[in-house]
Amino acid sequence: MTRMSNLPEVVSREEWLAARRELLAKEKELTRARDRVNADRRRLPMVRVDKPYTFEGPNGTVSLLDLFEGRPQLVMHHFMWLFDLDADGAEHPRDTGCPSCSSAADGIGRLRQLHVRNTTLVAVTRAPYATLAAFRERMGWTFPWYSSAGSDFNYDFHATVDDRVAPVRIFDRTEAELAEAGMPWSESMRGDWPGISAFLRVEDEVFHTYSTFGRGIEEFHNGYPYLDLTALGRQEAWEEPKGRAAPLGLQVGGPGMRIPDEYDA
Secondary structure (H helix, E strand, O other): OOOEOOOOOOOOHHHHHHHHHHHHHHHHHHHHHHHHHHHHHHOOOOEEOOOOOEEEEOOEEEEHHHHOOOOOEEEEEEOOEEEEEOOOOOEEEEEEEOHHHHHHHOOOOOOHHHHOOOEEEEEEEOOOHHHHHHHHHHHOOOOOEEEOOOOOHHHHOOOEEOOOOOOOEEOOEEHHHHHHOOOOOOHHHOEEOOEEEEEEEEOOEEEEEEEEEHHHHHHHOOOHHHHOOOOOOOOOOOOOOOOOEOOOOOOOOOOOOOOHHHOOO
16 A cells, blocks of 8 residues: 655645646646746757668568668667676676666557658667567557667767777767766766657658757656656655655656566566
8 A cells, every 4th residue: 555644735626726727837838838938849950860770570671761761760779788798898788678668668559640740660679689589578568669789870979888889978978078067977877778759851851850868858758748747746756745654766767667467577
């Protein structure tokens, strides 16, 4: 049973409606602000992708253009993978992906609502295709998933950060900017970072239009948009009002986060 305290005040339906209308005014302003930000996002310039990236999928090697499946837009989840390091620093992929990225992937359903809106969604991961395909089968996921193993793709789009391979850039900040922001670079930060990128196809040319990392992708995790509508919220330690529900430790990177099918056990 969930432990709860500091619960909402119990009032009459009329009092609730008055409070709800007050909140509604704030929600409408948030909606208008989101519309303005979305419009600014659409006004971002774009960068032509000239490098001939290749990916491994169920039908062999394909190009970035192929990932569009003939549609003009492509949205891509940069799905982290877990690797073990040997004494020489060589990486060996585990059998499972990142629990955080898995929670986002577990919420991806049918894609037809995107497809009829001229948009394809895929996931791309640095692990070998056979490894991620086996994990996809275990999870029962059906979205398209490709491997970028052996290519520069993840490094070029900052979904894998390794100062030995490419200059550090995390959350669109250089190594110097990270230090200035109180997040100094260290070797422990090497590896995959979750993110989402968007691409546009104009005839046979591909353009990169957007990428986001960190809290920019949280709406795609853990059912957050639904949880934010509830009285208990996400049940994470930082939320207000304090003490309403015991933190579950299920936040991104939290101690309670599991691979999705492990909750069933």
